[in-house]
Amino acid sequence: MANIVWHEKWGIELDLTRGDLGHESIPKLWELLYQNDRIDALRGVPVAKRGLQCGGVCRRAGVVAWMYLRERGGRREAVHERAEDEQRHRAPLSDEHKAYQERIVRAADSLGYPANSEVRTAVGPRSWIQTDTLVQGEGGIRVGWEIQLSSAGAEGPRSVKARASKAAKHGIIPAWHTDRSDYARRTDTHWTRSDHLPAEVIAKTGDLRVVSGFRVLDFWRCGIHALYRCPDTPNRCGKRHVTPKPRDVLFDDLVRKTAAGLIVPITHRTGSTTHRFWVTDADRDQGR
Ligand SMILES: [Zn+2]
Ligand SMILES: [Zn+2]
Incomplete structure (x- = not known):
């Protein structure tokens, strides 16, 4: 009400x-x-x-x-x-939420990228995109951070896909970060996750790890010496495959590198599922 x-x-x-x-x-x-x-x-x-x-x-x-x-x-x-x-x-911004916003601003600022919280970007006469924290990166790159923490509703945010694609359509790369593993497993946008931490720890300058959402792509030829199983056939098909491998990344690096265009969001299909995660621009280019 x-x-x-x-x-x-x-x-x-x-x-x-x-x-x-x-x-x-x-x-x-x-x-x-x-x-x-x-x-x-x-x-x-x-x-x-x-x-x-x-x-x-x-x-x-x-x-x-x-x-x-x-x-x-x-x-x-x-x-x-x-x-x-x-x-x-009902939910005023938690201290943890604010600590994340401040951390993003600080990390971006350390490379000279302007960042602001609670930014409203007009995308039409009656339409806005509201971002928790918006980072203005290299060459017009804009990264819109959304922080969704444990304190949010149990059901999780709705219409994430619509919000994320609206942002993307208007040139803002959506970057959703959470401390909940159930959100991190969702495939509606490119989620990243850190462990659940108190505001004091998030606010500190020390290491803050992102434990899911970033991957390195391992490209391999499906031959007799391959380390992985063929994802498509029970045998060796001889084709080139790619295996995304989870890799931790520091949160500050994620903020800086997404702003610099060195870490980018991709979609990856296995069977009928579309996975969304972040990779280096070099990995993305190699997979094209
Ligand atoms: Zn209302
Ligand atoms: Zn194969």
Whole structure:
């Protein structure tokens, strides 16, 4: 729920903490809006087509979060359509989250790459991309870091794929980092993971390891001397294969090298599964 609703069509804010919703000059505004919303609901009009958005936390975050209205025990409420948006109101940034953001800024800054937190990049008249921390790297490279830690909801972030591909489409390389192994196993974007650590440790300048999400590519010929099994046949097919091998990397190096274009995201198919991870640009080029 949220106290401030943005009425898209009229371009006004509705303040649900006030009886007149903050609009003295429009009597019975709530009754009017509530009735309209109910009628739309009965007609099966999707929430996203009813014109009411969260005008508070979500709007400030650059997110269009659709809402519907309800009355409960005489209380007037605006409800987020999606649980993910509701979550945004509950979870203030944890100390660990902030420590990661500061660490990214510091690591990027050490090479002279500007980085800023809570950046909103306009990508259209009514559309933004909100990034936890945005690094401006070499030759126009932009890396958008998203930090998703244990403190976030158990279900994990929704619409990661849509958010990541929106960023990529607009020239921001999405880089999602977590301390949860269940998130790190997801294939909806290029996740990296570190162990779960307290904010003091993340904030320090010492080693902070990335334990999954970065790989080295081992290219090999499928012949009699090959070390690996053929991924395609029970025998030796004679073709060239590639085996991605997990490799730890330091978090600061990951931040710097992604900004420099030396570490890049790739997709790798095995059977019907598409894996997403980071490799060196040299490995990527060799695999092309
Ligand atoms: Zn909201
Ligand atoms: Zn083979």
